[in-house]
Amino acid sequence: MEALLEISENDLGDFIQLSNKLYGLDFSGYAMESLRRRVLRLMKLKSCDSFAAFKYFLTNQELSDDDILNEITVNTTEMFRDFEVFKFLGEEVFGVLETYPRINIWHAGCSTGQEPLSLAILLKEQGLLKRSVQYCTDINSEVLAQAKKGIYELKEMKEYSANYIKSGGALSLSDYYVANYGKVKMNKELGKNMIFTKHNLVNGTSFNQMHMIMCRNVFIYLTTEQQNKVLRLFMDSLAxxxxxxxxxxxxAVFSTVLNELEIVNGKLKIYRKKG
Structure with a gap:
């Protein structure tokens, strides 16, 4: 019978300290139970039957930072996820954004790029794409490289297409990609004004004069303290x-920055920085 892997609080502390010291990766703000599950998964993948064996991998740098990031960080995403959000943006927010000569948008934790592409399609359909600049950041350089390519699985497009229509899409999603050998390549025009940059939300610097910041399904992996730290970064970055x-x-309702925000749509978690 396979032995059940376990790690203690002290082991987690050692992992946080070593990954920061040896790889420059700071996981101190991650929710501990989530971090525990991800570390155990990585140990199993590397055939480490104890934390001591795993510590050997870390101290001898037999892993790359992307090896660690790919298992510790969660990179699940899709196009037009939570279509109600995109529909609301198209109907209620784009009209405000179009008043700016240049529209600055930050996708914090963009993963493999499906969300920036979703927004780019809707911006194009409302004539706003050419004056929009989307800053796409993630801590993981490997997923950023995938995002730059804009290549995805064809089998995913059926679900994406349904959500695109529900989001208020005016055409067919197939108008925005070329399919070949089970893959799709998104149109280059969509990514023309996207800037991909590696960035650590917990320790990174702010961006200036952003008209919109999308950071979805990142906070669920952070402690309350780190969520507040990242929200402070966002407030410093928003115009x-x-x-x-x-x-x-x-x-953001129970955060330390709530008094600086208006709740635009509580159900959809859309906020606006006060003037």
């Missing part, structure tokens, strides 16, 4: 009256 969009299971 007055700029929008902040969080994930369905996330909230």
């Amino acid at each position: 007055p009256r700029g929008y902040l969009i969080l994930g369905a299971k996330e909230s």
Whole structure:
């Protein structure tokens, strides 16, 4: 029978300290139970039957930072996820954004790029794409490289297409990609004004004068303290009256920056920085 892997609080502390010291990766703000599950998964993948064996891998740097990031960080995403959010943006927010000569949008934790592409399609359909700049950041350089390519599985497009229509899409999603050998390549025009940059939300610097920040399904992996730290970063990055969009299971209601925000749509977790 396979032995059950276990790690203690002290082991987690050692992992956080070593990954920071040896790889420059700071996981101190991650929710401990989530981090525990991800570390155990990584230990199993590397055939480490104890934390001591796993510590050997870390101290001898037999792993790369992307090896660690790919298992510790969660990179699940899709196009037009939570279509109600995109529909609301198209109907209620784009009309405000179009008043700016240049529209600055930050996708914090963009993963493999499906969300920026979703927004790019809707911006194009409302004539706003050419004056929009989307800053796409993630801590993981490997997923950023995938995002830059804009290549995805054809089998995923059926679900994406249904959500695109529900989001208020005016055409067919197939108008925005070329399919070949079970893959699709998104049109280059969509990514022309996207800037991909590696960025650590917990320790990174702010961006200036963002009119909208989308950071969805990242906070669920952070402690309350680190969520507040990242929200402070967002407030420093948003232009007055700029929008902040969080994930369905996330909230700024109990945060330290709530007094600086207006709740635009509580159900969809859409906020706006006060003027």
